[in-house]
Amino acid sequence: MIRRIATLTVIAGCVWAFAGCEKKEEPKPADALQKAAADAANQATDIAVIALLEKADAFDGKVDKTVSKCAKCNLGMEGKPDQVIVYSGYTIQFCSPGCKKEFEGDVKKAVMAMNIPAKK
Numbered sequence: 665m666i667r668r669i670a671t672l673t674v675i676a677g678c679v680w681a682f683a684g685c686e687k688k689e690e691p692k693p694a695d696a697l698q699k700a701a702a703d704a705a706n707q708a709t710d711i712a713v714i715a716l717l718e719k720a721d722a723f724d725g726k727v728d729k730t731v732s733k734c735a736k737c738n739l740g741m742e743g744k745p746d747q748v749i750v751y752s753g754y755t756i757q758f759c760s761p762g763c764k765k766e767f768e769g770d771v772k773k774a775v776m777a778m779n780i781p782a783k784k
């Protein structure tokens with residue numbers, strides 16, 4: 665009899681622990697999924713941003729990881745070596761502190777908004 669109670673107690677304890685555990689972990693799969701989706705979106709944005717930086721880098725005729733034309737001015741102005749943002753290994757030059765400042769807030773968004781002119 666005592667043994668039976670002990671067994672039941674162990675079983676009850678297991679069930680309780682399992683239920684407690686499951687309850688705690690319940691929001692996790694959704695969180696993980698959301699995080700994975702956010703990571704994937706972030707990664708896709710990074711790839712797009714780097715592709716645009718590559719294109720902007722090539723625009724000036726020299727592939728050297730330096731965007732020498734002002735990125736904020738859609739590469740229409742010469743960038744200055746003392747007005748730069750370094751992003752993902754690219755040195756992005758700007759024509760003025762104002763252009764740099766506008767770009768600096770959200771570099772990713774600014775690069776995505778860039779309108780790279782077609783090469784002549």
Ligand SMILES: [Zn+2]
Pocket residue numbers: 734735736737741758759760763
């Ligand atoms: Zn500019």
